[in-house]
Amino acid sequence: MLRKQKRNIFAIILMKISLMGRRQLLQLVLLHTACLMGSSQLHYSVPEESQHGTFVGRIAQDLGLEVSELVPRMFRLVSKDHKDYLQVNVQNGILFVNSRIDREELCARNPVCIIHLEVIVDKPLRIFHAEVEIRDINDNAPIFPVNDHKLFILESRLPGSYFPLEEASDADIGSNSLLTYKLHSNDYFQLHEEKHNDRSKSLALVLQNALDREKHSEHHLLLIATDGGQPALSGTVQLDIIVLDANDNVPFFNQSVYEVPLLENVTKGTLVFTLTAYDLDEGTNKELLYSFSSMMPSQLRHIFSIDAKTGEIKVKGEIDFEDINLFELQVEASDQSSYPLVGHCKVLIEVLDVNDNTPEVTVSSLSVPVPENSPPGTVVALLSISDRDSGVNGQVICLIWPSGHPFKLTSTFKNYYSLVLAEPLDREQVAEYSLLVTAQDQGDPPLSASSSLVVPISDVNDNAPTFGQPSYTVFVKENNPPGAHIFTVSASDPDVAENALVSYWLDEKLWPLSSYISVHSESGKLYALQPLDYEELKLLEFQVRAKDAGLPSLCGNVTVQVFVVDENDNAPAVSGPSQDIVTLVKVPVAAGHMVGKIHALDADSGYNAWLRYELHDAASGPWQVGLYSGEVSTTRALEEAEGGNSQSLLVLVKDHGKPVMSTTATFSVSLVASAQAAQSDARLSGMGGNAKPLADNANLYLIIAICSVSSLFLLVILVYVVLRCQSQAKEAMMYGPGTATLVCASEVGSWSYSNRHSHILAGVSGEAGAKSDLMVFSPNIPVLAVNGDAGNVKDFVPLTPGEKKHKCQV
Structure with missing residues (x-):
């Protein structure tokens, strides 16, 4: 085991020697010696x-x-x-x-x-x-200092430029830490590795093609580092290449021309439009400032403003479509680089019309006054209607208010109208028309304007003077003072000025009236030029004409009947050559025997001519007189023994007028016996005295004639009254110059016994003849048309007034 370990140590030392340089060789020798000593x-x-x-x-x-x-x-x-x-x-x-x-x-x-x-x-x-x-085992992957590595490269860098990169690190050692690099494929960069010695190398990106930030502002590359272990581990780093801008792009707008609608009369500060320009550069090269072009007219700068940073165009002044309806703004956008580039665009602002102008009505010509006889179609006025707005806001309709006038509007040309007469005029009905011409546009809401138009109608002499009544009946008391005002006629003329200036005159063609009546030419007052005498003239009938001053003048006439009203101005008069009446009476006579009759007349009429008789001394003998007959009769029987006596009776004859007028008559009575009667009769006959039989016969005939004529006349009057009441309810009568009085047709005048001359002036020539009869007088007596002599009455024909309207011929 120890040997094996020693061999391993030696192999490691040899490997390290191969990796290390000469400087570490001495350290390895010393290390080997130490190993041998501590075996x-x-x-x-x-x-x-x-x-x-x-x-x-x-x-x-x-x-x-x-x-x-x-x-x-x-x-x-x-x-x-x-x-x-x-x-x-x-x-x-x-x-x-x-x-x-x-x-x-x-x-x-x-x-x-x-x-x-x-x-x-x-x-x-x-x-x-x-x-x-x-x-060591390969338990660590290569690690770059950062996961994302940003590289900032100016787009203006030339191809072939180097950009160093940080290497990756691997915590392992030996072959586990031997790294190889690989760059993700792209068109712009390549990876460059440069070895400095066995233990060091440098990495760099090399620019292959020119960059364009506006096309690709960023490039994202993946760099992979792989170690030499088994299995191999790798690490990556994201290379974010940010292409830095160079001011190589001019600012631009989406459109070269912008069309913007804008309502007129907008308030100051109203946003019109926001411009947005673009610059493909970055940073200050992309920061833009907006401004109006220096070539733009200066007056537009007083109407619009532009925000340098936001590009907002706002209203600065007054916008009126009627002044300018299209604005052309030239706008610039410049970047903020040291050497700025400028982009341009044009903004066309179309001002939209708002119904802000009321129509204007102008009377260009007015032909007034308009004669009332103008024919339909006569042009009275020329009107021009204007509206500064356009489109429907400037379309105007024209109306006349109020309705019911005789005019109409006729369009002669665009916005020009003629005020034309549509119906006949009558100034006497409407003398002036006040018209309101209203012009209204078609905007929303509509605006309107009005102009008052006064059209006076000038007068034409188309109306003749007219009187209030077709005839006037005037009652005038006789014995009036000369020049007395007895009545006033008045004619009206609906015309004006000289056409209504009326003058009056009497129509004297058929009868000379100048000695009786005159009329004032201006006032129409009728004057009696001399005192009227009822006993001579009972009726004056004439025509008064009224003439205006127009050209040609027109006339009207009216019939005036002047009735002379009787006054008690005549005392009774006893008929005969004297007032002494002598009569012979044969005695004996019985009581109530009429011995004579007193005949008296009164020139007046009516009550003024109604006579009564009375004895002055009622106790003077056996005599009495009839109150209304005037017959003298005995109150008792007279004996023959009383013959030879003579008596004189004083008889008073009085009328019924106020004041009462009277006269006296002496009635002498001689009483004779029967033996003397024949002598007395013969004597009286030879003296021409009044014989009783003759007197009695005359009285009888007179009474019969009076009754016949009066009955006939009364019947005619009643028939006429009935017919007149059916045609005219009542008629206003004037008595003298005072207020009119109404006389009923049922009233019957008084009776008068007269043999005086009666004259009727009825528009005929010649003098009135005398007639001795019983006359009946009624206040509403009809007008008499007399032919020939006034004493021969043919018919009762009422006169009609002349035509109401005709040209005057004086």
């Missing part, structure tokens, strides 16, 4: 990592000790490093492995790893030396 020392060997109980050697036997005496002599094993890697079984004297032995932990990289032991026994005390060599 009595025991030497064992055991592989590392042997299990517990692995046999090492029979140490007791090799020391010449009996197994039986190991315990009595207190055999014990002492290690210099006080570790119990090895132990001796005292029962059999065998040295065995007690615990795990790691050669690399125990001896590191020393080529010979020996554990020195001291064996001690007592009785007698002896010390033996032994050594156990720990043999």
Whole structure:
């Protein structure tokens, strides 16, 4: 066993000599000498990592000790490093492995790893030396200093450049630590090994092809180290080759031109667009700054701004589509290397229209006032509608408010309209139109604007003056003062200005009225130029015409009936040559015998002409007078003995007017006896006196005529009243210049007995004839159309007023 150990030691020494240089040769010689001198020392060997109980050697036997005496002599094993890697079984004297032995932990990289032991026994005390060599096994794979090794290589390095690498280490020794290297295949790098001596070599990567960081910014290579053990173990290291950037790339944008929509009227600070440029370089070569090109117009810099770092373009000023609807921004992106490279792009900002402009209504021409006789189609105004917006925001519709006007809008050209007359005008109905022209665009929400338009209508003389009534009936008391205002006629003309300036005049073609009536040309007031006398003139009927001042002028007329109202201005008058009436009465006569009659007339009419008779002295003799007949009769019988007497009676004749007017008549009565009657009658007849039979006959005829005429006249009046009430409910009557009074058709005028002359001025030439009859007067007497003489009444025909509208011919 010892020989074998010595041979092993010698072989190891020889191997080490082959590995070592000349410097270690002397150390080996000295070591061999020591081995020869200590040949009595025991030497064992055991592989590392042997299990517990692995046999090492029979140490007791090799020391010449009996197994039986190991315990009595207190055999014990002492290690210099006080570790119990090895132990001796005292029962059999065998040295065995007690615990795990790691050669690399125990001896590191020393080529010979020996554990020195001291064996001690007592009785007698002896010390033996032994050594156990720990043999290396290939239990350690090659290890690189790091698992990942980063290499930073500038992309601008030329092919053939070297980049040193750290070698791997192997804790084993000998062939177990002999390493070979292999690099993963790639197109850019190769592994270069360079041996400096038997124990040292250097590794390096050699660049084969030019690097381009923009194509491959990193290269990941695997370097494998394999030892010479059996079996061989290997270790790897990841080579991360980071290609460092060189500023060889110009910054660029994804697009050369960006089109960006932007609403107008956006607030300041609004983000328009964010530009992003790219640079394939790295570091400062990749850090970009954005700016507007120096070639861009300066005014755009007041509207937009760009953030140098983020590339955000924001609104800086006012954006108005109507001013500029397209902006062209030239943007640059430059890196921050010492010699910066610059990329360019263009940003086209299309401003989108917002409905922010209200339409504008402009009246370019206005032809006012518009004559009311303008035909439909007449152009009144020209309007222009504008809206600064575009598209639907600039499409405008035009309307007129309110509805119901006689105008319409006609489009003549784009956004040009004509205000055209669509219907006939009538200034008298509407003198002025206030129109509101509204223009509304089609935006969302729509905007509108309005313009007021006043269209006055000018007057045309198309209306003749008109009176309020077709005829007027006026009652005027007689004996009026000269120039008295008796009535006012008024005509209205709906026209204006001179077309409504009305003047009045009397139509005197058929009857000269200038001596009776005049009319004020401006006010229409009617004046009586002279006092009217009912007894001479009872009715004035004439036409008043109204004429405007237009060209040509138009006329209207109205019929005026002026009835003269009777006043009690005439005293009764006794008929005959004198007021003394003499009569002869034959006696005897019976009581109540009429001896005579007083005939009296009153020029007035009605109550003013209604006479009554009374004796001045009622107690004067046997006489009485009829209150209304005027008949003088006896109150008692007269005897023949009273013949030859004469009496004078004073008779008062009074009317019923206010104040009462009266006259007196003397009635002389001569009483004669029967013998004297014939003589008296003959005498009276020869004197032309009034005979009783003749008087009685005349009175009888007169009464019959009066009753017949009055009955006929009353019947005609009643028929006319009924017809008039059916056609006209009531008629306003004016009495003098005062307020109108309403006279009912059922009223019947008073009776008057008259033989005075009555004149009716009814629009005919000639003078009124005289008629002695019983006349009936009614306040609503119809107008009489008289042909020829006024005394010959043919028919009752009401006069009609002239046409309401016609050209005047004066």
